[in-house]
Amino acid sequence: MAEAAYAKGLEGVVAAESEICRIDGEKGKLYYVGYSIEDLARHSNFEETTYLLLYGRLPSREEMEGFSGRMRSSRDLVPEILDMVRNFPRDAHPMELLQSVISYLSGYVRHKIQHSATCNCRDTLHQVVQLASVVAAWHRFHQDREYVPPRLDLSHGANFLYMIRGEEPDEYEGRVMDACLVLHAEHGFNASTFTARVVASTMSTCYSSISAAIGSLYGSLHGGANEKVMAMVEQIGGSDRAAQWVNRALDEKQKVMGMGHRVYKAKDPRAIIMEEFLLELSRRKNDTRYYDILKEVERAFRERMEEKGxxxxxNVDFFSGAVYNLLGIPKVLFTPIFAMSRVSGWLAHILEQRRDNRIYRPKSLYVGSAPREWTALEHR
Ligand SMILES: CC(C)(COP(=O)(O)OP(=O)(O)OC[C@H]1O[C@@H](n2cnc3c(N)ncnc32)[C@H](O)[C@@H]1OP(=O)(O)O)[C@@H](O)C(=O)NCCC(=O)NCCS
Known part of the structure; x- marks a missing residue:
């Protein structure tokens, strides 16, 4: 059999069939199970989008009510999990906590763990729902404040804001937070989703798969770009300094964070929606400083790139950090928020992987030593 071509980083390799996500990078289009991200962000919500990802279709009104009720009733954290969050090393990053807490959670939920497609993780939804509660609890404890028990009458996004602030967000803020979770819920075979599927392909548990995916997302090449965009915006300080900053960065061959994407060759559709949220939130809060800086960075960057043809x-990260900032969320929570949204996509992929499973087992191209003679220790 001929040797398969070597593709560094598996670029261009098709590793599975999937019905979950379609990305048209040339046209800048994104679909979850056939529905455009624009429709989902504007008309759906995180709970319904989670249903869509897990069941492959939109729910009826009755199904939605039942599903939403199950998600909401899973929001509260048991005392053992709260103790873990409270006692986790204070200097650790919340992504390290999330990775650990997912494994710990499996011991504290009514979850009939099965290493198969019949596992009831789709019914209990604990991982999907409780990640948000854990992030909120971590934030409260870090501020030496008390845990805020969830409200069941709020959307997933609005409840998250409520749990971190201890006050109900206004209607628009709640809607934006929830829509941000929709925008990040799924994105094909990215590194963390592939990680989840590789673990699932060994028929390990969904908890192990999701904990591994969180580890993958934690890496700076995957999650975390929006944190760097915010650092850039703070460093620039004012829109009048943005062009100079961009030109110097590009002259010094630095990457401008939040720009570019491996798959999209047009503006990331999620960035277009995120920009609308940022503009509206900035107007409502009477603070367009971050928006102005980002638009000036975008303009100056485009001008330089056009010169080079x-x-x-x-990409989606360009505006999301500023949106979170206006919602009062600190930078350290940006990647954990990504995780508490993408967990829906991970679970959808885990279930899909198990339905028609074959363990992932690529090969490597051996470039090491030729076979050689063993040398006894005393002769080395
Ligand atoms: C996302 C990213 C990793 C995609 O990488 P990629 O598809 O491998 O693209 P490449 O790194 O090969 O870039 C192709 C060219 O565009 C340039 N480029 C790409 N993104 C750039 C950026 N953000 N700033 C400046 N130049 C950039 C590269 O320097 C390269 O130029 P060259 O051909 O002169 O060497 C890359 O665009 C990037 O690092 N962006 C910033 C980080 C970021 O926002 N990540 C979040 C992604 S959702």
């Missing part, structure tokens, strides 16, 4: 557009 190489258009590169903003």
């Amino acid at each position: 190489k258009p590169i557009y903003p």
Whole structure:
């Protein structure tokens, strides 16, 4: 049999069939199970989108009510989990906590863990729902404040804001937070989703798969770009300094964070929606400083790229950090928020992987030593 071609980083390799996500990078289009991200962000919510991802279709009104009720009733954390969050080393990053807490959770929920597609993780939804509660609890404890028990009458996003602030967000803020979770819920065979599927392909548990995926997302090449965008915006300080900053960064061959994408060759559709949220939130809060800086960075960057004949557009991370900032969320929570949203996509992929499973087992191209003589220790 001929040797398969070597593709570094598996670029261009098709590793599975999937019905979950379609990305048209040339046209800048994204679909979850056939529904455009624009429709989902504007008309759906995180709970319904989670249903769509897990069941492959939109729910009826009755199904939605039942599903939403199950998600909401899973929000509260048991005392053992709260103790773990409270006692976790204070200097540890919340992504390290999330990775650990997922494994710990499996011992504290009514979860009939089965190493198969019949596992009831789709019914209990504990991992999907409780990640948000854990992130909120971590934030409260870090501020030396008490845990805020969840409200069951709020959307997933609005409840998250409520749990971190201890006050109900206004209707628009709640809607934006929830829509941000929709925007990040799924994105094909990215590194963390692939990680989840590799673990699932060994018929390990969904908890192990999701904990591994969180580890993958924690890496700076995957989650975390929006944190760096915010650091850039703070460093620039004012829109009048943005062009100079961009030109110097590009002259010094630095990457401008939040720009460019491996798959999209047009503006990331999620960035377009995120930009609308940022503009509206900035107006409502009477603070367009971050929006102005980002738009000026985008303009200056585009101008430089056009000179080189190489258009590169903003990705989802370009505007999301500023949106979170206006919602009062600190930078350290940006990647954990990504995790508490993408967990729906991970679970959908885990279930899909198990339905028609074959363990992942690629090969490596051996470039090491030729066979050689063993040398006894005393002769080395
Ligand atoms: C996302 C990213 C890793 C995609 O990488 P990629 O598809 O491998 O693209 P490449 O790194 O090969 O970039 C192709 C060219 O565009 C340039 N480029 C790409 N993104 C750039 C950016 N953000 N700033 C400046 N130049 C950029 C590269 O320097 C390269 O130029 P060259 O051909 O002169 O060497 C890359 O665009 C990037 O690092 N962006 C910033 C980080 C970020 O926002 N990540 C979040 C992604 S959702």
